[in-house]
Amino acid sequence: MHHALPLSGHPLPFRPGAVLSRLILLTALFLAGLAGLFLVGLAALPATATEATKGEETGRAIPRFVSLGAAEVNLRTGPGEQYPVTWKFTRQGLPVEVVAEYDLWRRIRAADGTLGWVHKTLLSGRRTAIITGETRTLLSDHDPSAAVVLRAEAGVQGRLLKCRLSWCEMEIANRRGWLPRDQIWGAYPGEDID
16 A cells, blocks of 8 residues: 655555546536636626726727827826836827826827827827828729829828718828728728718
8 A cells, every 4th residue: 555644744545436427526626617618708808899998097999099289298107106107108199099097198009019108188089091002092082983183102190181981081191082991090890980
């Protein structure tokens, strides 16, 4: 007979069946716990990709697009002036996505994925967008056969005027034109903007 020593020093009989039973029970409990965490996590997700949660500070949708309201905006590692500045934006009107709120601070994401915190007074509700990918053609109407209004390179920023179905109207250099929604960053799929 094999013996294992308990903490008290007295030998206990070694029963492989009991150890296996305990191992199976612990594994089952562990997997059940993981499944429970997974289901709780799913319950916290929006029902659809376009459904947003409400920010606790403003009651507005999270995430949501806004734009930079100042010519210089410090991006910080946390929600307060005591946190270090990691980046300085110098492009007023640049579209950013608010992904969290804390008191007077908003956590934002830039088009390149950069995340950080800015004071709410440095943001504007004015909708803007940037051209993505390659040079894009803006048309006089939301129809592929419409007349060309202008061509804009990737990174060009403009005011977002409307989005309907798969098309958005922008104003760039005082000219208005339409382009497919998937050619800009600054509007969610299926979001109506008027």
